[in-house]
Amino acid sequence: MQKIPATVITGFLGAGKTTLIRNLLQNAGGRRIALVINEFGDLGVDGDILKGCGVETCREEDVVELTNGCICCTVADDFIPTMEKLLERSDRLDHIVIETSGLALPQPLVAAFNWPEVKARVTVDGVVTVIDAAAVAAGRFADDEEKVRAAREADESLDHDNPLEELFEDQIRAADLLVLNKADLVDAQTLAGVRAKVEAEAGRRLAVVSSENGRLPADVLLGLGAGTEDLIAGRRSHHEIHHADGHEHDHDDFESFVVEGGECASVEALTEGLRTIVAAHDILRLKGFAAIRGKPMRLVVQAVGGRIETYFDRPFAPGETRGTRLVAIGLHDAMDRGEAAIREAVAALALPARAAAE
Template sequence: MQKIPATVVTGFLGAGKTTLIRNLLQNAGGRRIALIVNEFGDLGFDGDLLKGCGAETCREEDVVELTNGCICCTVADDFIPTMEKLIERADQLDHIVIETSGLALPQPLVAAFNWPEVKARVTVDGVVTVIDAAAVAAGRFADDEDRLAAAREADASLDHDNPLEELFEDQIRAADLVVLNKADLVGTDGMAAAREAVEAAAGGRALKVVPSSGGRLAAEVLLGIGAGTEDLIASRRSHHEIEHEGGVAHDHDDFDSFIAEAGPVADVAAFTAGLRDLIAREDVLRVKGFAAVADKPMRLVVQAVGARIETYFDRAWKPGEARETRLVVIGLHDRLDGAAEARIAAWIAALAAGERPASAAA
């Protein structure tokens, strides 16, 4: 029996995974594609965004959302049962695409394809890692080992672990294809720097690397790789596997998220400017969600990574759908405590109402 090919799309927060998949669905060439979408935070933003792409391949019944936690940590509870349900309708599918959380380790997820219930019917066509070329070119994930060693020597009580760096490397180590997205935001030198960082993280393994702007790549580039990655993943171990040899469960204690709710946005431009200021002051990694806009019948998509914020209207509000603003805020655990959450939520509510937040005047 022919196996169903599955593509795992991974990459750090805000790299452009959902945009790439949305473009893939809109240009699927008649392929019947089922989606598994895993998110950090329980808003279900990515799945809802994909369902609203306007293409025949974005049917709600073809999108499965897993919001109970990171898919790499809940393989037995969430991923395996979901795959079994998709296998039952195998005659209706040409491909399965899995979008991991930006905080996920791809290795345990890919290894789960070796479970007998899955391996007999599904194969990993390829792991596609999406990289924010602009961020990488700017050195966001580059560690200076000499400086870290000097800092540790000066104050041994400090914890200088960099979880972002490890995630970046682990997601590249697992890849069959690396997409340098947002190529339009960097020049020739920046793209060369991003490629160099990818090659360094790959640890000497040759990888196919392709540039992309706005996640626009032909389906033929992303699908049909034929890697059979489930048979290769044991040689692409993550930092966690190397350090603990499988003896300690992986978790995401380094990161936290919460949902900020507000009323309709009075002025989109002012809201965006205020949100950019908020992100910088509170050192927020990622903001994503939907906003209602006063006197507008359509839903506003809000996507923010650092200082880069994108907003656009994706669809009309459905009858009976609550017209409200709900944003997932993701940050480092040691920065996103209860006081910070309250402060950020109040700031967002004030911005939506067209007011100047009290904390902004501080």
């Protein structure tokens, strides 16, 4: 029996994984693709967006959402049973695509393909790591070396591990293909610099392509034939190197919560308000849905750092609450400190209830 190929799409929060998958589904050339989507945070935004993308070959039953924690930590409880269920109808599947959460370490997930139940039937076609070229160029994943040096001088015992930097490096190390996405936001020279940086980080030769909005032919993303489950032991993460004692990997460094508010006056008012909130509280990622007075459609809201995008995707369903629901993700300390203020500020963006009802 031929094994079903599975592609793991990974990359940091907001790098463009869902956008790339959406494009892939629209250009799948008739392939029947099942999607497994894992998100950090309790709001299934990516699944909701992909289910609503209107691609005929992507049926609702082919999209499985895993929102019960980060996929790399719930492999046994969630991922293996999900794969087994998908395989029950494998005769109708050409490919499986797995979108990890932006905070996942790909290594434990890929290693899970060596579990006998899965290994007999599926092979990892490749790990595709999506990189936000603009964020790399802006230094989001690198420490300010001057600051680190000063902090170390002040306290020699300081254990330097920037969680963003580590995750970024681990996701690159796991890759068979690197996608330098958001190429539209940087110039050619900057893109070349980003490429050199990630190639150096990978420490081995691997394919690198650039993209705008994840637009790449399906043949570039699928059919790598890497068999990554057999290679992953040689691509160890920082975590595996530092915690060989079996210490559980968790996501203590990051935190997420869902914030809610009422209808807003306009897209501009909402966007400006959110921009201020994101900056004031160092929110890394904010995404979800909102309602604008007088507009029957639901507004999708996507913030990656200070860059905010919105679009209306579908009418509110009868009985569906018209309001703002956003998942906010950031470093644990910043989010803990800011939670009450963030909730209050998002709630304050809404029109007074009476005006909203008018």
